[in-house]
Amino acid sequence: MLSKYTQLESEYNKESLTLKGTVLFIYDYKGYALECLYKLRIVVPNNFPAEWPLVYEVGGKVRKSFHVNATGSLCLGSSLRIQSILRPNPSLLNFIEKIVFPFLFSNEYFSIYRVTPFGELEHGGAGLYQDYQEILAITDINQIISFIEKLPNLYRGHSLCPCGSNKKLRNCHSSAVRDLLDVPSKALKSELCNLKDFSRSITGLAR
Numbered sequence: 001m002l003s004k005y006t007q008l009e010s011e012y013n014k015e016s017l018t019l020k021g022t023v024l025f026i027y028d029y030k031g032y033a034l035e036c037l038y039k040l041r042i043v044v045p046n047n048f049p050a051e052w053p054l055v056y057e058v059g060g061k062v063r064k065s066f067h068v069n070a071t072g073s074l075c076l077g078s079s080l081r082i083q084s085i086l087r088p089n090p091s092l093l094n095f096i097e098k099i100v101f102p103f104l105f106s107n108e109y110f111s112i113y114r115v116t117p118f119g120e121l122e123h124g125g126a127g128l129y130q131d132y133q134e135i136l137a138i139t140d141i142n143q144i145i146s147f148i149e150k151l152p153n154l155y156r157g158h159s160l161c162p163c164g165s166n167k168k169l170r171n172c173h174s175s176a177v178r179d180l181l182d183v184p185s186k187a188l189k190s191e192l193c194n195l196k197d198f199s200r201s202i203t204g205l206a207r
Contacts, residue, residue, distance in 0.1 A: 001093045017044040027105035036108045049090040051184045078131040079183040125198025141199045
C-alpha cells in the first residue's frame with residue numbers, strides 16, 4: 001500500500017494504523033478516465049478485515065451532503081455491498097482501490113457533470129434499504145430485516161433460505177448469506193438498527 005501510494009505517511013498506535021496524505025489516481029469508467037487528487041486520512045483498525053477502516057477526506061473536496069457520516073467519515077456503501085466486493089481479496093489495497101476510489105471518482109465526476117456515474121442511493125436507512133433491496137432482490141423491508149436477524153441460525157446449505165422463498169439456502173441466497181456472515185458484527189448491528197428505524201418511519205407515514 002505505502003509502496004504504491006508514496007505520498008501517504010503512517011502512524012501506529014495500539015488500536016490502529018493511520019495513513020495520512022495526498023493520493024493521486026486515475027479511475028477509468030467505461031473508457032472515461034479521470035485523474036483524481038484527494039487528501040485523505042485513513043484509520044485502519046489493527047484487526048482489519050474483521051473491522052473496516054474509517055476514511056476521511058480532509059481536503060474539502062467532498063461536500064458533507066455527498067454521503068458523509070455524522071462523524072465525518074465517508075459513507076462507502078452497505079456492509080453487504082462492501083463485503084461482496086472485498087471477498088475475493090480482503091486486503092487494505094483492495095479496500096482503497098475497489099471501495100474508496102470509486103466513491104471519490106463519483107464525487108469528482110459529479111463536481112464536473114452534476115450527475116453521479118453509478119447512480120446514487122439516498123442517505124441513511126433509506127439508502128441501506130435501496131442497496132439491500134437491489135442485492136437481495138427482496139422488496140419488503142421487513143423481510144430484509146428478518147433475513148439479517150435469521151443469520152445466526154443458518155449453518156448449512158440445506159437450511160431454508162431466510163428470504164421466505166421456501167427454497168434451500170444453497171439454491172437461493174447462499175452467496176449473500178456467506179458475505180453477511182463475514183461482515184463485521186458492529187457494522188451489521190448498526191445497519192440493522194438503521195433499517196428498523198427506517199421501517200418504523202415509513203410505517204408511520206403510511207398510517
